Every structure is written in structure tokens, then in C-alpha cells.
Amino acid sequence: MRVDLFDFELPQDRIALRPVRPRDAARMLLVRGADAEFEDRGVRDLPDLLEPGDVLVFNDTRVIPAQLEGRRAGGEAKIGATLHKRIDLRRWQAFVRNAKRVKQTDQLVFGGGVTAIAEQRHADGSITLLFEGDEPVEVLLDRAGTMPLPPYIAQKRGVDEQDLTDYQTMFAQEDGAVAAPTASLHFTQELIDAIDRRGINRETLTLHVGAGTFLPVKADDTDDHAMHAEFGRITETTAERLNAARAAGGRIIAVGTTALRLLESAAGKDGTIQPFSGDTDIFITPGYTFRGVDGLMTNFHLPKSTLMMLVSALMGRDRMMAAYDHAIANNYRFYSYGDSSLLLP
Incomplete structure (x- = not known):
């Protein structure tokens, strides 16, 4: 598939150089499948947009000063x-x-x-x-x-002490990432409390995000692009709870593309999540059949990036290009410190 199919024009002033405060005050674009209207919501609406018994899966990797x-x-x-x-x-x-x-x-x-x-x-x-x-x-x-901020932030304003906390999620436990799982940057204890009251379950896994996430796709065709491997781990206990929740009718909602990629790496053909410990270089493009997840919360991604291809695989390329057009027209903030989206096929 041609890489330029995932290109779009983004005004430079839409690139967020700092996160909003508090973290859960960010906006969130709700994108459902088919022809449903896009909904301009906020991250704080997340508990009401999910159902009791659903599971949010977070990445507990911790960014090191790499x-x-x-x-x-x-x-x-x-x-x-x-x-x-x-x-x-x-x-x-x-x-x-x-x-x-x-x-x-x-x-x-x-x-x-x-x-x-x-x-x-x-x-x-x-x-x-x-x-x-x-x-x-x-x-x-x-x-x-120093903290390895994405080039589109670091080259504009540099890196300072505030980034030591801003570029770290509240779930960070396992040292090893050189990029933050940025979808999780929006969470606060107040939001977690609301999620728990709603009866939505929470699980964590570990994927140490590598610097390859910042690299552009230089090939003209997706078939010619090689992903960098990253280390991930899903424990047996976590896998068992995820499978039990799904068997009971709950949906697995990955918080971030890193969590999604590891869940898909660990999923069998029948959708059962297996324990996992090792490297993954999974590359998800349109035409991929999802087995491990039922939805995704994620920030807005760079043009022609592997992550833009991933969300297009989940929702459809035309659907995601329309969603990004909507986000740009309605002044959403983009990339690592930007706003969020909730994708529910």
C-alpha cells in the first residue's frame, strides 16, 4: 500500500508543546464505525462512553532519560x-x-x-x-x-525540568521506554476513580517503547518498511483476566497504540490473549484482522507514520482521514502532548 495515502497537512500551530492542566482536561474525539457522526467530547467523558465490564489496558513502561x-x-x-x-x-x-x-x-x-x-x-x-x-x-x-522528547517538541522549545513529570504517565513502573505511551498521559487519579465507580476494569502490560516510533517511514510502499523490535511482557494472570472479561461480554480497550500492538502480538487466531515475554515488531496496516482488542484510545498521529496506518487499519483509511480533517478544522491539539481520540469500530 502506498505510504502517501496516509499523508495530510497539519498547521504547525496545532502541534501541542505542553500538555493541558489538569491532564484529564484534554479534548477527545469519539469516532465510531460506519457513518456515525463524530462527537467532540472530553477525556473526562471516558467512563460514560464505555460499559461496565469493559477493560482499559494501560502500558506501565517508564520513560528513562535516554x-x-x-x-x-x-x-x-x-x-x-x-x-x-x-x-x-x-x-x-x-x-x-x-x-x-x-x-x-x-x-x-x-x-x-x-x-x-x-x-x-x-x-x-x-x-x-x-x-x-x-x-x-x-x-x-x-x-x-535528558528526557527524550519527540523532535517536533524538542526542536521548537527544548527540554526542561517540567518534562520530567509531564512526559511520564501515572502508571509508569517498569524502566525501559525512550518514548512515553502518550495516550495514558491524560489520566489523573480523579479520572481513575470515576472509571472504577463505573465498573470498568483496568489491567496493565509492559511494552518498552523504542526511539523507532519517531522515525519516518522512508519507503514508498508499506511492504518495504521494517519495524524496529521492542520488548514486551503480558503476565499469565493479566492474560487470564483479560480473557475472562471478554468471555463475560466485556470489550478490551487498549489505551495507546503500544498496548494495542502488544495485545495483538499476544492474541491467538481465536482472539485468546496468551502470556507474552519477548520482542515484537508487529506492523499493522489496513487489511489486518484485529483479534486482541475491541477499541483504542489514542492521540493524534504524524502524517505517513506507522501509527496513522494502524488507526486506519482499525477504523478504515477514509474514516480516519475524515476524522483528522474534523480534528484539524475544530482546533484539536496534535501529537504527544495533544488531545485524544476514542476509536470504537
Whole structure:
């Protein structure tokens, strides 16, 4: 399928540079299947838009300060590294800015005395970094790293202390993400209390979002695009509860495309969710048959992105293009710090 089928024009002033406060004050576009009218709602309406017995599934990954700035040892070349995927306790795969100046075995010097060796260059241009020393890499990143905000925010205003909390969900428990599962940024304790009172169930899984989520699709056809693998985990207990809720008539509603991708990776042909622990590189495009989810809460995505293709697969391309036209015309805020949508096929 042609990638340009998922393109659209977005005015730059619609890109949200800060989240609304409180978080659950964001707007939410309700998109149902077929020819139902689009509904301009708010995130606080979510409990009333779902039914008792439905299940909201959240991603409990925690964003680490994965953006590093430094130089090549013995030289003046400035190097930027965005960690992408953990390999082992001391090695991370990273996308490196100015990578042409980095050779295998070069030492890279970052802030706070943190150093790493460039071990291996991969076909996608990323580099394996071996962090030196005895301190845990998490400690080194806390000392030298910054929050890895999406380029469309960081390049406009930079990164500051407020982002340490703004770019972290209330569910964040498991260290390892280099991008936030942004649909969950809208939740507050007050909204969770209202969800619980409504009788809507909640479950969590873990998918460590990689920096590949920011990369544009460079291929002209979706068949030629390769997804980066990300590590995910669904426990046996969580899988059992999800299957039981569905058997009782409840719907599984993924909060964010990351939760959806892992649920679909774990779903059997009959829709049963299996326990999962490992990498997934699932790429969902129109024509895909969904098995693990019945709906999705998600922010508004970039043109020609894999996530725009995913929501088009769920609702239909024409339906989603019309929804985005509506959102633009009605001044919705886009991308990571922007407004939300609820997609119910």
C-alpha cells in the first residue's frame, strides 16, 4: 500500500508543546464505525462512553532519560545519542547523531563523566553502545541523560525540568521506554476513580517503547518498511483476566497504540490473549484482522507514520482521514502532548 495515502497537512500551530492542566482536561474525539457522526467530547467523558465490564489496558513502561549529548574522545565532533533498545545490562542500541564521525571501538564522552564504547554498527544505522564503569546504566543515565522528547517538541522549545513529570504517565513502573505511551498521559487519579465507580476494569502490560516510533517511514510502499523490535511482557494472570472479561461480554480497550500492538502480538487466531515475554515488531496496516482488542484510545498521529496506518487499519483509511480533517478544522491539539481520540469500530 502506498505510504502517501496516509499523508495530510497539519498547521504547525496545532502541534501541542505542553500538555493541558489538569491532564484529564484534554479534548477527545469519539469516532465510531460506519457513518456515525463524530462527537467532540472530553477525556473526562471516558467512563460514560464505555460499559461496565469493559477493560482499559494501560502500558506501565517508564520513560528513562535516554537522550545523551557528548563528543568523540580525542576529538571535537559533537555526538548525540538516543537509546533505542536494551541489549543487556551494559549495552544499548542507539540512534546516533553525527554517526559518520563515529568508528567502531571509539569512546564517546557524555556529561557527568559517563563514557561508552561504540561496539557495532547495524544495518539501520544504529550503533551498539557499551557503557563503561561499574555503576548501573540507569544511574549513569540519571546523571548524564535528558528526557527524550519527540523532535517536533524538542526542536521548537527544548527540554526542561517540567518534562520530567509531564512526559511520564501515572502508571509508569517498569524502566525501559525512550518514548512515553502518550495516550495514558491524560489520566489523573480523579479520572481513575470515576472509571472504577463505573465498573470498568483496568489491567496493565509492559511494552518498552523504542526511539523507532519517531522515525519516518522512508519507503514508498508499506511492504518495504521494517519495524524496529521492542520488548514486551503480558503476565499469565493479566492474560487470564483479560480473557475472562471478554468471555463475560466485556470489550478490551487498549489505551495507546503500544498496548494495542502488544495485545495483538499476544492474541491467538481465536482472539485468546496468551502470556507474552519477548520482542515484537508487529506492523499493522489496513487489511489486518484485529483479534486482541475491541477499541483504542489514542492521540493524534504524524502524517505517513506507522501509527496513522494502524488507526486506519482499525477504523478504515477514509474514516480516519475524515476524522483528522474534523480534528484539524475544530482546533484539536496534535501529537504527544495533544488531545485524544476514542476509536470504537
